[in-house]
Amino acid sequence: MSRPPLAREKVIDAFEQLLIEEGERAATMDATARAAGVSKGGLLYHFGSKDALEGGLVERLTALVEEDVAAMTAAPEGAIAYFLHTSVNSNDPIDRAILATARLAQGGNIAAGEALRSIRDQWAEALRPHTKDETALDLVMLVSDGLYFNNALSGGSIPGPVPRGEALRALIALVERAARV
Amino acid sequence: MSRPPLAREKVIDAFEQLLIEEGERAATMDATARAAGVSKGGLLYHFGSKDALEGGLVERLTALVEEDVAAMTAAPEGAIAYFLHTSVNSNDPIDRAILATARLAQGGNIAAGEALRSIRDQWAEALRPHTKDETALDLVMLVSDGLYFNNALSGGSIPGPVPRGEALRALIALVERAARV
DNA sequence: GTCTATATAGCGATAGAC
């Protein structure tokens, strides 16, 4: 619960970055150590195995989501608008953690997949009071998933075919009209 | 254009299956050969490199999508309903090919990513005449993406938290009300 | 806590027999 060592965070940062920008296959212990500016041995002092490193990333994500759910519930523009707005990748810490964890999940990491599932459940729970019915909730969740999916496919930096700016505002308005309580 | 050798198809089947069920990392030449019931040398006779094998899968997908777009345009229940219905994973050949190719794309395969992008464009093009405006088209595409995303996260066989049956019908009705021309 | 050196295993790919 106390503040984690700086080197640990630096290593997770590097791992996250590699996952997002070069995919799961490129995110090796070797490459991560190099990108973090430590030796492989140094990395393995902090994370005793690759599994532990992946676990560190999932843990980071879990903490970030907790904050996000709280912010969503309290958002002045309404939970739905907040949720959809933050579903397009703006390269925030939470976006990066989600993207990286999704790569892990698709690489076969069970814990990563379960974490993402649990996060989705938490969001749905927080949104339920703000939607007309279960169908409306499904709609909001799926549009958000769609936005994330496109981010995940377009290698992190390349913008996907996802609506931005005015088009995004129009889309959110349309979803709210169809779904808001 | 003529009928491809049977062994080739068997190898792609096995590769596809491994990608879907165990992730990109597990879908090695070795494992693919074993699953297809041939030796590694035998596999390499049909596909001279891993890149060629991946290309074979993308090619299969491209052919399947061509049929699908035609079917969508001609669908009696309307293009939007057809499109969304077929966006939930029913383990059809095209679903499997898309899922497997998505794994490849996230593993860093450029051609796979481009193929998926192109497929999305083809679908959008076919749907445009059936939607009110660009915002409505965005909505339909993103709900579909969301359905696929959930399939991709839930390892192929495990059903995701995606609406099915009556819930799916209600969702499609809601989207159509909001988007249909 | 961080390093170098090394063990061990699995990858894609080649060579050549059948």
Added chain:
DNA sequence: GTCTATCGCTATATAGAC
């Protein structure tokens, strides 16, 4: 057209010096 054997490389992980 399919096989076995093997090469060269890179991955994770260990051992032990500093």
